[in-house]
Amino acid sequence: MIVELRVDAQRPRRWLRHLIALLAADRHEVQIVPVRTDASRPAGLEALLEIERMLLRRGRPCGADADPALTNEPRRPPQRADIVIDFTAMPRDPTCAARLYLRPLYEGVAGEDAALAAILGDDLPLIEILDEVSGSIAWSGKPSAETADGLGGALDAVMARTATLLKGVIDAGPRATAPRGSVRRRSLRTPSAYVLRGLAAHLVRSIYRLCCYSPHWRIGWRHTDDAGIWNSADLSGPAWRAVPSPGHRFYADPFPITWKGRTFVFVEDLDHRVGKGTIAAIEFGDDGPIGTAIPVLEEPWHLSYPFLIVHDDELWMIPESSARHEVNVYRCVRFPDRWERHATLLSGVELADATIVRHDGRHYMFGATRDGAGGYSDTLSIYHADDLFGRWTPHAQRPALVDRASTRPAGHFVQRNGRLWRPVQDCTNGYGGALGLAEITALSPTDFAQTVHHVISPGPRWPGRKLHTLNRCGRLELIDGTIIQPKIEALRLPDRLGAPVDARGR
Incomplete structure (x- = not known):
C-alpha cells in the first residue's frame, strides 16, 4: 500500500521520520510530496528551537528539529497513492483518487501553525484526524506532556501522537468520536516569550532538583x-x-x-x-x-x-x-x-x-x-x-x-453493582496529577468503551501535587x-x- 505524506516544503521536521518508520514497519510504501504553502514562518522560530536544543536538551535531537534532507533527498516521481496524509492547510486536489485522504487538525484547524498556536496558548491541542473523503472525523485524541520540554518538546509530543492516531486509523479503521466542536482559530503568538519562560522554568526545576529529591x-x-x-x-x-x-x-x-x-x-x-x-x-x-x-x-x-x-x-x-x-x-x-x-x-x-x-x-x-x-x-x-x-x-x-485524562491504569479493576470499573490516571496537569474513576461500558476482543464519572485531586485531606494509585x-x-x-x-x-x-x- 502506498501512503503519500504531503508536507510543508518550508518546514520538514524530524518527527516525520518517526511516522515513516511506523508506517514502514507495517510494510507500507511511503512517498513524500513537498507542498509550497502560503503559511508564513513565525519570526525567529527556528533560531528559538535551536536555542532550546542546546540549553534544554544539551544538544539532544527532538522531533521539532528541522530536517531539510527529508525533502532534498532524491526520489522517484510520485505514484498513485492509496492513502494521502496532508499535513498542510492547502486545499485538497479534487482529482486525487486516494481511498483515504487524512488531514490532521489541531483544535479544528489544519497545519503546523495551528498546533503551534495551541501550544503557545499554554496547552497541547486536541488532535483530530479528518477523513476528507467522507467528511468525518476518523479519530481524535489528547496528548500528554511528560516529554514536552519547551516549545520543541511540546511540538514533538503533539506530532508523535498525531502519528499514533494516523497509524491507528490506517490499521484499525475509523473510531466512534464525539461530534466536532467549534473551531478554535487562534492567532499565532510570538514564540520568544514562551521559549524564554520555558528556559526560566527549566532553570527553576534544576535548582529545585539540586535541593530536593524529585519526584518524591x-x-x-x-x-x-x-x-x-x-x-x-x-x-x-x-x-x-x-x-x-x-x-x-x-x-x-x-x-x-x-x-x-x-x-x-x-x-x-x-x-x-x-x-x-x-x-x-x-x-x-x-x-x-x-x-x-x-x-x-x-x-x-x-x-x-x-x-x-x-x-x-x-x-x-x-x-x-x-x-x-x-x-x-x-x-x-x-x-x-x-x-x-x-x-x-x-x-x-x-x-x-x-x-x-x-x-x-x-x-x-x-x-x-x-x-x-x-x-x-x-x-x-x-x-x-x-x-x-x-x-x-x-x-x-x-x-x-489516546487521551491523557483517562488512559493510564491506576490500580486493580473493581466490580460494583454488576458493572466493571477501573481507576485511571488523569494526566491533564502532568503525570499522575489526579485519579479518575472510569466505568467500562463495553469490553470484548473487538469493542472497548469507558466513561469517566469522577475525578479526584489532592487536597487538604491528602496534601501534595499528585494522586495516581488506588x-x-x-x-x-x-x-x-x-x-x-x-x-x-x-x-x-x-x-x-x-x-x-x-x-x-x-
Missing part, C-alpha cells in the same frame, strides 16, 4: 468499613496516614493482598541515590504498618507497579518493566519475599502499568503504551488471551484510546502522591500524616 512519592493508607473512594468519589471519610519511608527513598504504587493469613502491601521502592526502582513489601496489621519494608524483587532494570493476581491457587506478580520492552510474570515461591520469573507475556512492546482483569471468560491486559516518541501516559493498548500465560493478542482497536484489600485502602522532600534532613518538615495511630486508626 509517599503512600497513604486508612481502614474504612465502606467502599471508601469508590463510594464517596472523593477523599472524605477516615483520616489518611502516610507510610513512613527513609528520607532518600520513596515508596509508590501500593498493591495490597492478604495471603496465607498475612496482609502485605507491595510497592515500588526507589533509592534516589541509585535512580532504579525495586519491589518491596510492607506488612500491615490492625494498627497499620508493621516494621519496615522487605526487599522482595530486584532486576538489573527498573521495576515499579507490582500488579498482583491470583491464578490457579498461586500468587503472581506482573511488575512494570517498560524500559525493557517486556511484560514479565513472576511466581511467588515463598511469600512474601521470594519470586521467580516464570514467563514473558509480551515482548517488543513499551507497555507501562500492565493491569489484568478476567471478563466474560477472557483475560484482558490494559496498559499505557508508547511507540517510541511522545508522552508516556496518553495511549491505551489492550491485549486479550484465553489464559493468563497467553497467547496475548492485540485488541482490534489498536490502540484503544487499591484496597478488605478494610485497607491505599493511595499515593508526592511531597516536597529536601535532601538536607534538617530542612525537612514533620509529616503530620506520618504520625503513629492508635488501635482505632485515629
